[in-house]
C-alpha cells in the first residue's frame with residue numbers, strides 16, 4: 001500500500017486515530033516538516049486508505065461527487081483510491097476487490113447494480129471495513145453499514161410536481177394553476193437495478209395519480225408500468241430511441257399531440273428532447289416543445305432550462321452529499337458511529353440501513369440564479385455556455 005504522510009490534523013476524530021496509530025503522546029507533532037527536522041526519526045503517521053467507487057464518468061454529477069469526496073478526505077489526511085467503473089458491473093467489483101487488497105480501511109460505494117457486490121461486501125465485513133453506500137442503496141446484504149443519500153421519494157414527488165407546474169396545472173407555490181387539460185404525457189423511469197429509480201418512480205406516480213384518475217392527464221402509449229418505462233443504466237441514447245419509438249407508434253400520423261414527458265434524469269431528458277425536436281416539436285417550449293422534467297442540474301440541462309427548452313430539473317447538492325460521506329467515514333475511522341437522521345425508510349432486503357437523507361430543490365428558469373449560481377454550484381458563465389469550466 002502506498003503510504004501518505006499526514007501534513008496536518010484536520011479533525012478531532014482524526015487526531016485521536018493518529019495518536020493511537022503513532023503511539024505518540026497527544027502533544028506529539030504529526031507534521032511532516034517536523035519529522036524531517038528531527039532527522040526523520042519520528043514514526044510515520046498515515047491517515048488510512050479510503051476506497052471510493054463511483055459508477056461512471058459519463059454523467060458529470062458522479063465526477064463532481066468523486067472529486068468532492070476525494071478532496072474532502074484528503075484534507076482530513078486520508079489517502080483516497082477513487083475509481084470510476086464505466087457503468088460496468090464486473091469492473092466495479094474488481095475495483096472494490098483491489099481496494100480491499102490494497103488495505104482500504106473504509107469503502108464509499110455508489111453502486112451500478114445495488115445487488116451485485118455480495119462477495120466484495122463479505123470480504124469487507126471479514127476485514128472489519130465499514131461500507132458506506134453513497135447515494136444508491138446497496139441491496140440484499142447485511143454488510144452495508146450506513147447510507148448517505150437524498151430523500152429519493154421526495155425527488156420523485158418534485159419531478160412530478162415540476163411536470164404539473166410546466167403543464168400549468170399547478171403554480172410553483174403549490175396552488176392550482178390556470179390550465180385545465182386534458183394533457184397527453186409519456187413517462188420515463190431510470191435503471192431498474194438502481195434502487196433510487198423505484199423511489200423516484202413511486203414518488204412521481206403517487207403525485208400524478210389523482211390527475212391520471214380523473215383523466216386530466218392521460219398516457220396515450222398506455223406504458224404506465226416501470227417495467228415498460230425504465231431506462232437501462234440511465235442511458236441517453238436508450239431514452240432517445242424509446243421516445244422515437246413512442247412517437248412513431250402513438251403520435252405520428254394521428255392528431256394526438258404530446259404535451260409533457262416525465263424524465264428522471266437530465267441525460268435521459270436530453271435524449272427525449274432530441275427525439276422530440278427531430279420529430280418537429282419545438283424547438284422551444286414556447287413553440288410547442290413538450291414540457292420535459294429532469295434531475296441533477298447538469299450544466300447542459302441548466303442551459304436548456306435557461307433557454308426554454310427543458311422545463312425543470314432537480315438540484316441535489318452533491319457537495320453536501322460528499323460532506324456527509326466524509327463525516328461518516330471519519331466517524332467510523334475514529335472509532336465512532338455516524339449519526340443517522342432516518343432509520344426506517346431504506347430496507348435493503350436484509351436490514352434497514354441507517355441513513356442520512358438530504359433535501360433537494362426544483363430548478364426552473366427563474367430560480368437558476370438563486371439556487372445554482374448564488375450557491376456557487378455553477379457560475380453565470382457556465383450557465384450561459386452550458387459547459388462546466
Ligand code: BGC
Nearest residue numbers: 059136194196234265295296
Ligand atoms: C442518482 C441520480 C442520477 C442517476 C443517474 C441515481 O442513482 O440518484 O442523481 O441522476 O442515478 O446517474
